[in-house]
Amino acid sequence: MVSPDPLFNQSLEKGLEALRAFTAVHRTLTLGELATLTGMTKSSAQRTVHTLEQLGYVDKHPQTRRFRLTPKVMEIGYNYLAADSLIPIASPYLSQLANASGETANLTEPVGLDMVYVAQLMTAKHMPVLTPVGMRIPMYCTSSGRAYLSTLPDAQAREMLERSARAARTPATLTDVDAIFTRVAACRTVGYACNEEELFLGDMGVGAPIVNSQGIAVGAVHVSPPVSRWTMEEAQRKLGPLVVECAWAISRSIGH
Known part of the structure; x- marks a missing residue:
């Protein structure tokens, strides 16, 4: 039996949940819905949400009496973005990628089995799917996630794929570990990874990993060409080299 961590603060855990x-x-x-979603008792949920309400992170709608987040919650995420040294390094290269490709350029970083959007340079062209900064996307079925996994040892990449939910997000989603790993391994050869309508219908992805001077992946850059403007073959031929060049330039600029 694993001994409980004496320093672990369960009240803080409940607040974050x-x-x-x-x-x-x-x-x-x-209150009841919150308790069900978090696995808390109703009394524990009441104490937790009351504390969050007093701190200004949650409030209660005056008519419906339902709880909702307040904009103050954004302070926590913004503090990370403000302190993230990769974002200012990557921004000019993302801008160049957006201009050269005509598509929105995105920077993501790994969190567990997901990638999180931390920066985005948009173009005036229509985007069929909204993917704002802060959004999490699974590694197993996205170009940025597969690009990140391609930098890891085979055993580690496979283990992470095994632990992933691997739900069929669309009819095109690959869910078999061997099939996904084949796409991951291909990234090591061509320099970029792809997904073709595996996360969202109408949306593709071409991504490349960003590594630091020790060769450790710290994120990925990708574009999401819609099927209304691109075929996968065109995206690989024209956008693949641009994404690889952008990721390489960012990697070269990282000082640690």
């Missing part, structure tokens, strides 16, 4: 319970699907929650 409560904040994470609010999503695009659950924009507002009753």
